[in-house]
Amino acid sequence: MDIAKPSTAANLEAAFGGESMANRKYLFFAEVAKQVGHSELAKLFRDTAAQETEHAFAHFRLLHPELVISDPASLSEDQKQALLSRCLELAIEGETYEYTTMYPDFAAQARADQDSGAAAEFQEQGEESEQHAGIFRTAAKNFGLLTPIEQHHAERYGIALEALQGKGVAGEAATPVAGKWICKLCSMIYDPAVGDPDSGIAPGTAFEAIPDSWRCPICGARKASFIPYREPELLPA
Numbered sequence: 001m002d003i004a005k006p007s008t009a010a011n012l013e014a015a016f017g018g019e020s021m022a023n024r025k026y027l028f029f030a031e032v033a034k035q036v037g038h039s040e041l042a043k044l045f046r047d048t049a050a051q052e053t054e055h056a057f058a059h060f061r062l063l064h065p066e067l068v069i070s071d072p073a074s075l076s077e078d079q080k081q082a083l084l085s086r087c088l089e090l091a092i093e094g095e096t097y098e099y100t101t102m103y104p105d106f107a108a109q110a111r112a113d114q115d116s117g118a119a120a121e122f123q124e125q126g127e128e129s130e131q132h133a134g135i136f137r138t139a140a141k142n143f144g145l146l147t148p149i150e151q152h153h154a155e156r157y158g159i160a161l162e163a164l165q166g167k168g169v170a171g172e173a174a175t176p177v178a179g180k181w182i183c184k185l186c187s188m189i190y191d192p193a194v195g196d197p198d199s200g201i202a203p204g205t206a207f208e209a210i211p212d213s214w215r216c217p218i219c220g221a222r223k224a225s226f227i228p229y230r231e232p233e234l235l236p237a
């Protein structure tokens with residue numbers, strides 16, 4: 001197999017994406033099965049998810065042979081540094097694409113779909129149309145919420161890469177960003193300027209004023225799962 005050919009590389013990317021998606025999907029199914037008390041089925045989903053991970057890793061090794069390690073003990077410090085740097089570079093590349101291109105484009109498309117498709121659907125199937133419009137609104141909101149999360153991830157990876165290069169120590173700013181809080185589970189950043197209108201939290205609402213019953217709009221975590229947001233920062237060594 002010649003992975004230098006664009007078509008093969010594209011197929012490997014698609015296969016890696018498919019296996020990766022299957023892994024997360026089966027883990028989600030396992031959680032559903034667990035919640036309804038079917039432990040046997042939950043185990044089946046988890047076991048299969050683990051197998052899909054191995055399939056994805058096999059594809060990724062072909063895509064990035066520079067990251068394949070046959071004998072870790074034989075690696076020099078410079079080789080270890082190069083491997084870790086490459087991992088961080090790829091991570092930064094992916095997160096940057098997500099927050100600069102993917103999620104902004106997805107959010108724009110979701111808003112466009114809501115505006116154009118919903119009207120026609122309302123005329124034919126009012127109830128279904130309302131449901132569709134709600135889905136599009138939620139998608140647009142979630143894509144918008146995920147944009148700063150991916151930027152946060154990219155910034156953290158960038159700091160980690162600089163730390164790996166000996167420029168300092170990866171850490172966080174000593175002072176939290178005024179008004180912003182971050183979910184410990186999914187990294188959703190609550191911005192008081194934006195609020196969470198879909199949950200009845202108007203723009204301008206301080207985090208402290210949000211009811212304790214409020215939950216993270218991304219992962220559903222409780223308000224108590226949020227901590228003051230501190231920007232990633234490279235600290236002196």
